[in-house]
Amino acid sequence: MTTEKGSISIHTENIFPIIKKFLYSDNEIFLRELVSNAVDAVQKIKRLAALGQYNGELGEPLVAVSLDAPAKTITISDNGLGMTAEEIKKYINQVAFSGASEFVEKFKDAKDANEIIGKFGLGFYSAFMVADLVEIQTLSYQEGAEAAKWTCDGSTSFEISAGDRTTRGTSIILHINAESEEFLSEHKLQEILDKYAKFLPVPIQFGTKTTEEEDGVDEEGKTKYKSVTAPNIINTTHPIWAKAPADLSDQDYLDFYKQLYPFAEDPLFWIHLNVDYPFNLTGVLYFPKVKDDFDMQRNKIKLFSRQVFITDEVKDIVPEFLMLLHGVIDSPDIPLNVSRSFLQADSNVKKINSYITKKVADKLGELYQKDRKSYEEKWSNIGLFVKYGMISEEKFYDKAKDFALLTNTKGEHFTFEEYKEKVKDSQTDKNGNIVYLYTTDPDKQDGFIQSAEKKGYDVLIMNTPIDGHFVGSLEHKLEKTQLKRVDASVTNQLIEKDEVLESVLSEEQSATVKSIFEKAIVKPNFSVEVVGLSPDDAPVTVTMDEFMRRMKDMAKMGGGMSFYGNMPDSYKVAINGNHKLVGKILASANEEEQSKFAKQAVDLALLSQGMLTGAELTAFVSRSVELI
Numbered sequence: 097m098t099t100e101k102g103s104i105s106i107h108t109e110n111i112f113p114i115i116k117k118f119l120y121s122d123n124e125i126f127l128r129e130l131v132s133n134a135v136d137a138v139q140k141i142k143r144l145a146a147l148g149q150y151n152g153e154l155g156e157p158l159v160a161v162s163l164d165a166p167a168k169t170i171t172i173s174d175n176g177l178g179m180t181a182e183e184i185k186k187y188i189n190q191v192a193f194s195g196a197s198e199f200v201e202k203f204k205d206a207k208d209a210n211e212i213i214g215k216f217g218l219g220f221y222s223a224f225m226v227a228d229l230v231e232i233q234t235l236s237y238q239e240g241a242e243a244a245k246w247t248c249d250g251s252t253s254f255e256i257s258a259g260d261r262t263t264r265g266t267s268i269i270l271h272i273n274a275e276s277e278e279f280l281s282e283h284k285l286q287e288i289l290d291k292y293a294k295f296l297p298v299p300i301q302f303g304t305k306t307t308e309e310e311d312g313v314d315e316e317g318k319t320k321y322k323s324v325t326a327p328n329i330i331n332t333t334h335p336i337w338a339k340a341p342a343d344l345s346d347q348d349y350l351d352f353y354k355q356l357y358p359f360a361e362d363p364l365f366w367i368h369l370n371v372d373y374p375f376n377l378t379g380v381l382y383f384p385k386v387k388d389d390f391d392m393q394r395n396k397i398k399l400f401s402r403q404v405f406i407t408d409e410v411k412d413i414v415p416e417f418l419m420l421l422h423g424v425i426d427s428p429d430i431p432l433n434v435s436r437s438f439l440q441a442d443s444n445v446k447k448i449n450s451y452i453t454k455k456v457a458d459k460l461g462e463l464y465q466k467d468r469k470s471y472e473e474k475w476s477n478i479g480l481f482v483k484y485g486m487i488s489e490e491k492f493y494d495k496a497k498d499f500a501l502l503t504n505t506k507g508e509h510f511t512f513e514e515y516k517e518k519v520k521d522s523q524t525d526k527n528g529n530i531v532y533l534y535t536t537d538p539d540k541q542d543g544f545i546q547s548a549e550k551k552g553y554d555v556l557i558m559n560t561p562i563d564g565h566f567v568g569s570l571e572h573k574l575e576k577t578q579l580k581r582v583d584a585s586v587t588n589q590l591i592e593k594d595e596v597l598e599s600v601l602s603e604e605q606s607a608t609v610k611s612i613f614e615k616a617i618v619k620p621n622f623s624v625e626v627v628g629l630s631p632d633d634a635p636v637t638v639t640m641d642e643f644m645r646r647m648k649d650m651a652k653m654g655g656g657m658s659f660y661g662n663m664p665d666s667y668k669v670a671i672n673g674n675h676k677l678v679g680k681i682l683a684s685a686n687e688e689e690q691s692k693f694a695k696q697a698v699d700l701a702l703l704s705q706g707m708l709t710g711a712e713l714t715a716f717v718s719r720s721v722e723l724i
């Protein structure tokens with residue numbers, strides 16, 4: 097073969113400096129690109145052999161990555177199909193640009209190297225992000241092929257000459273540049289390989305390792321061991337998501353989970369995804385144990401394309417609410433190298449999204465059907481996904497409404513349908529609306545809960561971070577149903593009925609009581625009213641209106657509503673006209689004593705709701721001491 101020099105046919109003279117400079121931050125992906133090319137080459141020769149187009153010896157498929165730190169080289173070597181000099185010219189030299197101007201135009205806005213590399217078929221050229229000089233040594237599988245060598249120093253000129261390889265395959269030798277010497281470390285390369293190549297379908301060898309092997313027995317009959325050097329294969333070529341679910345045991349799934357997340361608790365259950373039409377997708381999604389801290393759990397799903405790790409930023413591919421899941425998704429059909437906005441509009445991504453949603457809903461439905469008791473036990477963990485999903489995806493709501501559970505203060509679980517049946521008789525108001533009562537804090541709202549339960553009402557627990565939104569969405573979805581926090585008003589008025597308990601006080605007496613309390617309470621945002629409750633109910637109850645409270649909660653969570661957020665908290669103080677304390681206050685002739693009692697009663701109400709603090713609490717304590 098004669099040596100041939102030439103110029104790479106791209107239209108921008110200084111392409112390599114551009115690649116180096118702009119893609120610098122992401123430069124570790126050179127290894128992913130070159131190793132995947134090598135894997136492809138190995139798989140291609142296997143296919144050719146299977147098709148009868150190659151009859152030579154296949155050998156054990158292998159890709160080897162090796163480091164020669166003193167020589168400052170990294171070599172990626174494979175026993176794949178190799179290339180002829182002609183093929184090098186065709187595949188390597190003619191970089192697939194639709195035009196330099198388009199390239200320059202596009203990369204200006206590109207955020208990471210991934211975007212550029214895939215889009216412009218620059219996989220191989222990512223080598224120049226870390227190397228001054230790149231050498232290809234290759235021997236094609238084709239009969240009579242001659243070994244070829246290609247070198248390029250990062251300018252646009254290259255050289256092709258006779259090569260040294262005597263066995264089929266390709267070696268890419270990178271002469272690492274001065275700025276990239278960090279890659280001349282075994283540790284660093286191992287780390288990158290672990291990240292991107294751990295599940296590639298062809299064995300990837302990185303150096304050797306020493307292991308202990310049995311070596312007969314010593315004089316005392318004990319087993320002897322000897323150290324042996326073996327190739328260090330860094331990957332699992334058949335990860336579980338690439339296998340058939342029927343061939344896997346629960347232990348296999350748990351082991352794989354541990355491999356992915358060594359520090360996580362065992363997952364609750366998992367879903368094996370496997371679809372090949374209308375798009376190709378495999379994967380295993382795990383439901384981790386999550387309680388309230390779901391922000392910590394994000395970005396745990398790993399995205400692969402044909403077993404090459406791509407990213408763990410799966411936003412836009414997995415529905416938002418399922419970002420809490422763990423596991424892997426592998427799809428060659430997800431366009432990996434395009435911008436995020438493009439991804440959202442991609443029809444495959446949309447289909448994948450709804451497929452995953454459906455699968456997850458089906459799995460949950462199945463668990464519920466199969467073993468309700470164990471499903472209920474898991475509810476505190478899965479409830480979060482289900483609620484989040486119901487709020488954010490209409491389609492998921494439609495499926496989940498049959499297996500979503502509501503939990504009451506007694507720890508009993510009900511489906512929506514069951515709950516409606518349970519409370520509809522006692523909790524329907526005079527307008528025909530069913531009122532569901534809930535508590536966001538069973539301890540703090542205990543007084544209200546007890547008083548509601550005394551009336552025969554049931555109280556639901558809604559105390560997770562998502563419940564505020566969930567309550568809103570339930571009210572929106574369930575017909576003629578209202579949800580009220582149990583402390584939204586005095587128990588008698590929570591569910592408005594026709595029968596009204598009259599206050600025993602005359603109008604005049606009511607007005608007197610009202611003014612005594614108004615004077616006693618110095619807070620401007622407390623409005624006082626006298627109502628007729630049962631003599632057993634508390635003498636004073638302080639409440640915040642349901643609507644106002646919800647708006648304020650939303651403002652706190654950053655859901656807009658800043659108008660309400662900025663308003664001062666305002667409370668209703670309900671005086672129970674039928675309570676004997678009120679009679680006592682009225683009967684007292686001493687204004688000071690009246691005020692003292694009123695203050696005391698209001699403070700007790702505040703105290704029972706954890707609202708009495710600071711100087712007011714101190715004043716209350718000394719007043720109480722005095723009263724004793």
Ligand SMILES: Nc1ncnc2c1ncn2[C@@H]1O[C@H](COP(=O)(O)OP(=O)(O)OP(=O)(O)O)[C@@H](O)[C@H]1O
Pocket residue numbers: 129133134137174176177178179187188213214216217218219220221266
């Ligand atoms: N190790 C190799 N063995 C045989 N052929 C190779 C090898 N590496 C690269 N090639 C050839 O060079 C071509 C160009 O490689 P390059 O990585 O630039 O693009 P690609 O692999 O086609 O696409 P991309 O990497 O962007 O997905 C490959 O399609 C393949 O034909």
